[in-house]
Amino acid sequence: METLQPDDPRELGSYRLLRRLGAGGMGRVYLARSPGGRTVAVKVVRPDLAADPDFRARFRHEAEIAKAVSGRFTAPVVDADPEASLPWLATSYVLGPDLTDVVAAHGALPERTVRALAAGLAAALQEVHAAGLIHRDLKPSNVLLAADGPRVIDFGIARAVDGSRMTQTGVVVGSPGYMSPEQAQGQDVGTSGDVFSLGAVLAFAATGQPAFGDAASSHASLLYRIVHGEPDLTGVPESLVGLIRACLMKEPAQRPTPAQIVNSLAPEGIGPVLNDWLPSSVASTIATHAAGILDLEAPDPAPAAFGPAPAMTAGPPTADPSPAYGSHPVSPPTPGYGGGPTPGYGGTPVPGHGGQGGTPLPGTVRIGEPDGGRPRRRVLGLALGAAAGVAVAGGGTAWWLTRDEGGSLPTDEAGRGGTAAPAGERFTTPPPGVAPQPLWHKSAAADSTSSLVPLLTHDGLLLISGDPLVAYDVRTGKARWTKKDACRPGEPLLFHDGKVFLADGGYDGVLAALDVKTGEEIWRSRLGKSLSVDSAIAIDGSNVYVTVKDFGESRSATEYRTAVAAIDHATGKKTWLQKRDWGTRDYDVQGSVAGRHLVYADSNHNLTVRDTATGAQLWTRKLGEDWTWQPTVANGLVFLPGETLTAVDADSSETRWTLSSNGRRAFRHPTVTDGVLYVSDYDDGVWAVNVKTGERMWLCEELETDGPESFLRVGSSLYGAGGALSGGVVALEARTGKLRWTYDDNKDNGEPWQVTVSGNRLLVTHGPEIYALPAV
DSSP states (O other): BBOHHHHOHHHHHHHHEEEEEOOOOEEEEEEEEEESOOEEEEEOOOOHHHTTTTHHHHHHHHHHHHHHHOTBBBOOOEEEEEEEEOEEEEEOOSOOOOOHHHHHHSSSSHHHHHHHHHHHHHHHHHHHHHHOOOSSOOOOOGGEEEETTTESSSSSHHHHHHHHGGGTTTOOOOOOSSSOOHHHHHOOOOOHHHHHHHOOOOHHHSSSSTTOOOTTTHHHHHHHHHHHSSOTTOOHHHHHHHHHHHHSSGGGGOOOOOHHHHHOTTTTTTHHHTTTTHHHHHHHHHHHHHHHHTOOOOOOOGGGOSSSSSOSSSSOOOSOOOOTTTOOOOOOOOEEEEEEEEOBTTTSOOOOOOOOSSSSTTOOOOOBBBSSSSSSSEEEEEEESOOOOOOSSSOOOOEEEETTTOOHHHHHHOOOOOOOOOOTEEOOOOOTTTOOOOSSEOOTTTSSSSSOOEEEEEESEEEOHHHHHHOOOOOOOEEEEEESSOOOTTTTOOOTTTEEEEEEOOSSSOOOEEEEOOOOOEEEEEOOTTTEEEEEEEEEEEEEEEEEEETTTOOSOOOOOOEEEEEEEETTTTTEEEEHHHHHHGGOOEEEEEEEEEEEETTSSEEEETTTTTEEEEEEEEEETTTTOEEEEEEEEEESSEEEEEEETTTTTOEEEEOTTSSSSOOOOOOEETTEEEEEESOOOOEEEETTTEEEEEEOOOOOSSOSSSEEEEETTTEOOOOOOSSSEEEEEETOEEEEEEEEOOOOSSEEEEEEEEEEEEEEEEETTTEEEEOH
């Protein structure tokens, strides 16, 4: 920002000029103030352009259209005079640096800031597109960061500056590195072209680097990579990768619309998303700059020689370089932010644009109120200070719901949970690559949970294993009831007929049945003086199956034999008790039940199958050491992972079929749903296999996280929950295996992910973190 020079006008229309902001493709840009105290940026057209009748006609048309753009996240044209000897237009001034300078000074922006930026820029594109305009030059230098949200500048005017070139076949207009493939090829550009540019801007904000290469690269190489290459999204937070990748799809029809992006990222309105959205260092910079702008006063009246019209040298300016319109005006660099009496930004002064007249929005700055013809300072609720965390932690880019006053969503196709969707909610299917954002999020006490085990109940409750045992309302996330000393953290929770069953983990070792609605105890089962229930491992229509420690007469904590028992879940009475082999003593057990077969494995790598009616052992065998000891049984078959996937007869242990990994690393343990077996391998592929024949139905190799360790199918979607290292939740098309989205909260707590469903809510746990996502 510079003081006015002798050849600069002092007034344009009713605006008093304060400082020179720089030069653009049309001419010079000035900071000015209206008689009422409104601060604006005034752009004055170069004399050579002013002398072109065709340019004047285009300028007049575009200025009228641009005036129709009004909204919180654009810098609207507030005044213009296309008939002046040198046409000019005035746009509102934004107190904030541009994205290029912020990243240069502070590096990549934090995840919550990029999320808010995405919502604000998508809202700005809605405003621009609603006025019948396409920006065509959305890039970091055309994005200003204000305390109350981002602003998009220079919309629509590019058409007037570039004239007929905009419609010439094969002519590329825009900024290499941020234009869409169709724009790079000189084809017609629609509103989806701006969405592609938005994705490139967000990638830059999240990583500090352009997605398609450095600006120092030749324009030709940048355009080639945009058309034929893939963006480099290294360093983009996992929760934002899906959104950015969706925006950067090569085919325009595959990109989300700005409205979809806004609805997904700001389901409760943009205001909460932009609450303290900027890092504190950037917010402090804005405050410093605001103070300098508010103190500015107009220089002495212009000499009479200037007359009523500005005097500008004919032809392209020589003193001020003129970059392509839409870029920043250039002037001598100012070191850092706020380096002088009138602070600049990072070395390139900002032609401040944006903001609205009238009543300011919360968190905005209103400057230059009239007071006897002199501006006075009035700052209203500038949202500065240390940046606060987003209320809903984690979360991928979102897909939210629309309100439907007249109805509700029925239960899911698979019938899981049996809970109808809350009245008035309807979730919409997100575009490819865009993950849901949590409807709510809870953090359980870190010292009371371990490997959280979610339980879905029939009346819309999610029970989380821990001390205390907590039942959450799946719609709101509020605790409906809690119970202290009910179970150990991480203890499996089994549900049937309105009751939840769990081992209390105490010295007496009892199995308790609780009323799932209230948490009140219905019965507790003690198997005998020397018998202690260790853990509940499986449940069917008749019994709860538990592991048991038999201390005999010694009652020694280290001397006991192990057993397995079936307890009638209606009465709490023992159905049968069978001792286990000595080789399986003192090891954790995980189990599964289907039909007449109870299958369990222990951490000493033994697999055992028993008859559910009597407890008689049908067979046992040793497993490989990479066994994760979570057995799967369905259709009379037990499925064993490893170098090959093997199905053995549950009665005889004879092999029925095997499936080779075809050179890929070993299979993890599988999940069977509706006659289809889903399993991942250690190369992070996901397989769908016909349970009866062992034939592969499809293989998904698109995952960017570790392969899921468990699966849940709901309607046409297959959800996979990852492990403790590089996990998350993935959603696949159940019929084809095509990846729809990946959700990760970017929290490395060393715990696996788990997922279940209730009506239209997908319930997810990751260690102590609990999320409810739209099940879409």
